[in-house]
Amino acid sequence: MNQDYIKPDNWSIIEEEFDVESVKSSESLFSIGNGAMGQRANFEENYTGETFQGSYIAGIYYPDKTKVGWWKNGYPKYFAKVLNAPNWIGIDIEINGENLDLNACAKVKNFRRELNMKEGWYNRSFEATLQNGTEVSVNVRRFLSLNLDEVGVINYEITPLNKEAQIIYKPYIDAGVTNEDANWDETFWEPLETKDNENEAFVTAQTFKTHFKVTTFMQNSILSNGKNLNLSPEIVSATKEKIQFSYAVSVAQNTTSSIQKIGGYTVSLNHENTLSGAENVIKEALTKGYDQLLADQIEAWEKIWEMSDITIDGDVKAQQGIRFNIFQLNQTYLGKDSRLNIGPKGFTGEKYGGSTYWDTEAYCIPFYMATKDQQVARNLLTYRYNQLDKAIENAEKNLGFKNGAALYPMVTMNGEECHNEWEITHEEIHRNGAIAFAIFNYYRFTGDYSYIPEKGLEVLIGIARFWHQRANFSKDKNQFVILGVTGPNEYENNVNNNFYTNFIAKWCIDYAYEQIQKVSLEYPSDHKRIIEKVKLSDTELQEWKKVSGNMYFPKSEELGVYLQQDGFLDKDLVLVKDLDKSQRPINQKWSWDRILRSPYIKQADVLQCFYFFEEHFSKEELQSNFEFYEAFTVHESSLSPCVHSIQAAKLDKMDMAYTFYLRTSRLDLDDYNKEVEEGCHITSMAGTWMSIVEGFGGMRVKNDTLHFSPKIPKEWTGYSFKINFRNSIIKVAINQNETQLSHEGDKELTVSVNGKAVLVTPNTLVTV
Numbered sequence: 161m162n163q164d165y166i167k168p169d170n171w172s173i174i175e176e177e178f179d180v181e182s183v184k185s186s187e188s189l190f191s192i193g194n195g196a197m198g199q200r201a202n203f204e205e206n207y208t209g210e211t212f213q214g215s216y217i218a219g220i221y222y223p224d225k226t227k228v229g230w231w232k233n234g235y236p237k238y239f240a241k242v243l244n245a246p247n248w249i250g251i252d253i254e255i256n257g258e259n260l261d262l263n264a265c266a267k268v269k270n271f272r273r274e275l276n277m278k279e280g281w282y283n284r285s286f287e288a289t290l291q292n293g294t295e296v297s298v299n300v301r302r303f304l305s306l307n308l309d310e311v312g313v314i315n316y317e318i319t320p321l322n323k324e325a326q327i328i329y330k331p332y333i334d335a336g337v338t339n340e341d342a343n344w345d346e347t348f349w350e351p352l353e354t355k356d357n358e359n360e361a362f363v364t365a366q367t368f369k370t371h372f373k374v375t376t377f378m379q380n381s382i383l384s385n386g387k388n389l390n391l392s393p394e395i396v397s398a399t400k401e402k403i404q405f406s407y408a409v410s411v412a413q414n415t416t417s418s419i420q421k422i423g424g425y426t427v428s429l430n431h432e433n434t435l436s437g438a439e440n441v442i443k444e445a446l447t448k449g450y451d452q453l454l455a456d457q458i459e460a461w462e463k464i465w466e467m468s469d470i471t472i473d474g475d476v477k478a479q480q481g482i483r484f485n486i487f488q489l490n491q492t493y494l495g496k497d498s499r500l501n502i503g504p505k506g507f508t509g510e511k512y513g514g515s516t517y518w519d520t521e522a523y524c525i526p527f528y529m530a531t532k533d534q535q536v537a538r539n540l541l542t543y544r545y546n547q548l549d550k551a552i553e554n555a556e557k558n559l560g561f562k563n564g565a566a567l568y569p570m571v572t573m574n575g576e577e578c579h580n581e582w583e584i585t586h587e588e589i590h591r592n593g594a595i596a597f598a599i600f601n602y603y604r605f606t607g608d609y610s611y612i613p614e615k616g617l618e619v620l621i622g623i624a625r626f627w628h629q630r631a632n633f634s635k636d637k638n639q640f641v642i643l644g645v646t647g648p649n650e651y652e653n654n655v656n657n658n659f660y661t662n663f664i665a666k667w668c669i670d671y672a673y674e675q676i677q678k679v680s681l682e683y684p685s686d687h688k689r690i691i692e693k694v695k696l697s698d699t700e701l702q703e704w705k706k707v708s709g710n711m712y713f714p715k716s717e718e719l720g721v722y723l724q725q726d727g728f729l730d731k732d733l734v735l736v737k738d739l740d741k742s743q744r745p746i747n748q749k750w751s752w753d754r755i756l757r758s759p760y761i762k763q764a765d766v767l768q769c770f771y772f773f774e775e776h777f778s779k780e781e782l783q784s785n786f787e788f789y790e791a792f793t794v795h796e797s798s799l800s801p802c803v804h805s806i807q808a809a810k811l812d813k814m815d816m817a818y819t820f821y822l823r824t825s826r827l828d829l830d831d832y833n834k835e836v837e838e839g840c841h842i843t844s845m846a847g848t849w850m851s852i853v854e855g856f857g858g859m860r861v862k863n864d865t866l867h868f869s870p871k872i873p874k875e876w877t878g879y880s881f882k883i884n885f886r887n888s889i890i891k892v893a894i895n896q897n898e899t900q901l902s903h904e905g906d907k908e909l910t911v912s913v914n915g916k917a918v919l920v921t922p923n924t925l926v927t928v
Contacts, residue, residue: 163831168476171278173484173829178262178271178286180209184837187212189828190275191508191840192282192302193491195500196309197245197425198507200839201273201282204251204300204316209263212837213337215245216507217425218500220372221515221573222348226580236585240515240571240578242503243348244337246363246376248423249302251316252330252404256323258292266291277487280306280461281454287321295321305453306460306494310424310437311445313453317418318411325411329419330396332404333376335365351401355435359393361403362438366428373428377438379446381420382407420450429499464490467882467889468531470852474877481825482852485845486531492842495528495536501543502843504798509839515571515578516543518591519843521598522772523799526605527846530853530883534606541602544568544595545615548622550575558586561629564694566622568592583653587646589630593664596623597772600671604861607886613679613686617672621694624672627665628704631711639712647724649765650797651746651755655725657714660769667773669708673701720784724766731759735791745796745833761793763800771803774810775862783811798827802847806855809871817855818873824848853881857892861885867912870894885909890920899928 165182166189167174175186190201200214223238253260262268267289274283281303289295297319304312318327335351349365352373356362359380366373382391393405411417422445424438431437445453468486472479492506501516502524520540529537544551551566554577559567569577570584570591579585599616603609612620631640642665647658676696680687690696714723723729739760743749746760764771766789770782786807795801805820823832825848828840853859856879858869866885870892872878878895888905901920903909908921913928920926 163836166829168480170476170479171276171483173273173275173277173480175273176271178268180263183207184210184212185831186273187214188508188836188839190273190282191488191491191506192275192280192304193488193507194304194306194309195490195492195494195496197304197312198491199249199304199312200508201275201284202249203262203284204249204302204314205253205260205262207263208261212509213244213247214509215247215249215337216242217245217374217427218497218507219429220245220367220374220427221370222367223369223578224346224348236577236580238578239580240573240576241348242505242510242515243367244510245374245425246333246335246349246365247337248312248333248376248378248425249314249421250332250334251314251419251421252332253316253318254328254330255290255296255318255320255325256292256294257326258290258294260288260290260296260298262286262288264291265289266293275487277483278461278465279458281457294323294325296325297321301454303454303457304424305445305457306464307456308441308445308448308453309496310426310441311422311453312424313445313450314421314423315418315450316421317416319416320411320413322413324413327409327411327417329380329382329407329409330404331378331380331407331419331421332397332402333361333363333378333423335363335376335401349401353435354398354400354403356395356398356403356405359405360439360442361405362435363401363403364435365401373434375426375434375438377423377426377442379422379442380405380407382409383418383420384409384411385416386418422446467884470849470879470881472876472879473895475873475875478822478825478876481822481829482848484829485825485848488840488842489524489527489845489849493524493528495532495539498539498542498546501540504841504843505839506842508842511838515573517571517843518594519799519846521594522768523802523843523850524846525598525601526854527849529602529605530885531849532884534602534608534884537602537606538608538611541599541611542615544598545619547572547575548619552622555626559630561626563625563629563700564622565625565629566592566619567626568595568623583646584650587644587654588648588650589626589645590647590658590661590664592623592626593661593668596620596668596671597664605885607864609682612675613683613690617675617679617686617690618694620668620672620675621690621696624669624704625700627668628707631665631707634712637712639710640707641712647765648763648768648799649724649761651758651760651762651794652725653756655727657712658725659714659722659766660724662711662713663769663773666708666711669704673704673708676701719788720781721788722766722769722785724761724789728759731757733759733792736760736794737791744794746794747796748834759792761789763793763795763797764803765789767803767807771806779810782807786811795823796833798824798833798841798844799847801827802844802851802855805851809851809855809858810869812871814871814873817851817871818875821848821851821855821873824851852879853883857881857894859883859892862912865910865912866890868892868899869914870899872896901926901928 187200265288271286285299364375396404426434426437555561555567571579801820801824808817860867880893893900
């Protein structure tokens with residue numbers, strides 16, 4: 161049974177009942193972010209129930225020492241943690257001598273949360289009866305400014321309902337925070353200095369080891385019926401790590417009192433002096449004021465939605481799902497800073513360390529390419545180029561590889577490997593291929609080849625060298641093999657000849673070889689610079705070609721499928737539909753040994769290969785492999801349903817495609833995997849976007865032309881999306897009878913719909 165307390169709504173995430181059991185899940189689902197920072201939807205006031213406090217700053221991390229029972233050579237020394245940042249949202253509230261705490265109130269009614277995705281704010285309201293008999297109505301609105309991305313704003317309103325109330329607001333900032341997932345229960349922050357000035361306060365702290373300096377700040381105003389009372393605070397406490405103010409006000413019955421709190425972070429990544437930076441940021445925010453900051457927020461989100469929205473008619477849950485996914489992606493990463501990337505949990509939790517995985521290249525880049533300026537995707541590619549030296553060091557240090565072979569980390573913050581599971585760190589090497597594929601995909605979509613001679617070719621050479629050295633020649637098979645790997649299906653470790661890994665290895669070598677030839681002809685000076693820098697010879701190139709030209713691919717001729725790995729058919733092949741439902745999810749019910757011996761697949765593996773490289777396979781091959789492997793797939797990875805939805809749509813299995821779409825789009829809202837309280841699955845949300853655009857819309861780029869093969873689930877009356885294709889904005893609207901195309905640009909464009917060329921002229925609607 162999935163959770164179902166989130167109300168269906170086209171533009172908002174809504175909860176309408178206070179339930180202590182769902183507090184942590186809601187803290188994830190109602191999270192807010194602005195690309196530079198983010199936070200879980202924790203209560204501002206004190207809450208003594210179960211909660212997972214979390215605020216996070218993009219790019220700030222800590223190397224938490226790896227905790228293992230015994231050490232193996234090559235283990236990363238640490239697991240990079242996204243840090244729970246100092247808390248700026250805290251406002252303790254005292255009403256007629258009693259602390260406001262929803263876990264201790266005599267009664268709570270009319271509780272409502274709303275995350276308004278259209279306008280980019282989070283609101284919480286309720287009526288509470290305290291143990292002392294005072295009844296109050298509370299309304300709190302909070303947002304993180306997109307325009308001033310170091311600033312967050314809270315407007316906390318209290319209205320006494322049955323009597324006059326003495327209300328004491330006690331806002332604070334606190335650097336004495338810890339991570340839920342610290343390996344050794346270490347604290348990660350060292351407080352340096354505090355400062356207060358009238359209604360402003362500052363705590364400056366730095367991270368141990370990594371020495372990121374952060375000033376956490378607040379500025380408070382107390383209002384009555386919207387009018388500033390210009391109160392000065394008492395200082396309740398001022399320690400090395402925490403400053404708390406106190407403002408006491410008498411509030412008549414049915415009169416609304418409020419505190420407006422501006423808070424946030426200035427960081428040493430962007431400021432030489434974080435304290436003076438914070439003072440300037442507060443000035444800028446106060447000059448605008450609460451109303452203008454909110455108006456700016458609504459306008460900024462309107463611009464984002466103008467390009468990235470997907471509309472779905474006739475299916476509110478499907479509409480809510482895709483907008484939630486698009487909203488969270490934009491809250492997590494806006495592409496302004498090439499030092500940043502997209503963590504699997506974004507700003508919603510700490511699991512997976514908040515670092516960069518292959519998810520970025522495999523799933524996120526298509527979304528950002530198509531819904532933003534191509535520079536955003538280029539920044540994500542540049543992030544990997546800037547870490548190439550570390551990838552070369554990683555291959556040398558951990559695998560003994562030479563000559564500039566590069567192994568990109570499974571998990572990273574700064575280019576160093578910081579994943580602490582052996583079978584992932586050393587065996588799940590297919591991630592290297594996703595980075596090369598992203599370079600190919602970027603050029604295919606944008607037509608911008610300049611990235612390859614400038615930066616990308618060096619990355620492709622390092623990756624090709626890795627695959628050349630990682631493969632070895634099998635005399636028995638008379639072919640090259642790749643042994644001891646983990647494919648995308650993490651429910652098989654240390655297998656030989658994972659089909660996807662072998663295929664992407666061959667493809668990477670061939671693609672790098674092709675680009676070397678192309679750059680030598682079209683960019684001779686770049687070619688000369690790169691070849692001299694990496695010391696690449698014709699002899700080495702011929703050695704590469706021997707490997708790629710004679711790679712082994714496991715296959716069953718009898719079943720007509722490629723084998724996920726050499727031993728797949730040795731397993732006890734019980735289909736998922738025949739598995740006792742009480743055993744699901746197997747990752748929470750079974751031992752790891754039992755999972756590894758089973759045929760069950762966590763996410764697309766062979767089918768991931770068919771997704772990336774579909775032009776290399778026939779539709780009949782896709783069908784036979786899809787029908788064979790989907791029957792063994794338990795979809796216990798967030799990255800699984802989207803790939804299956806796209807392929808089911810291609811195969812005209814529309815009921816299945818729709819079911820997988822709902823699963824990927826509502827994975828967190830409906831908590832399919834029973835873990836949303838740990839945070840949302842941000843990177844897989846880009847796969848949700850792909851399941852509509854590439855799945856139902858059938859969008860592909862072939863020979864520099866956009867192709868569509870539109871399909872529509874029977875549950876929908878219509879849907880639409882926009883694509884920024886080479887600076888032409890194409891709008892595609894599909895209903896049960898026809899497809900309509902229009903484009904905002906200054907020149908006509910030819911696209912293909914169901915294999916037929918269609919000319920689309922600017923600002924003209926074309927119906928197919």
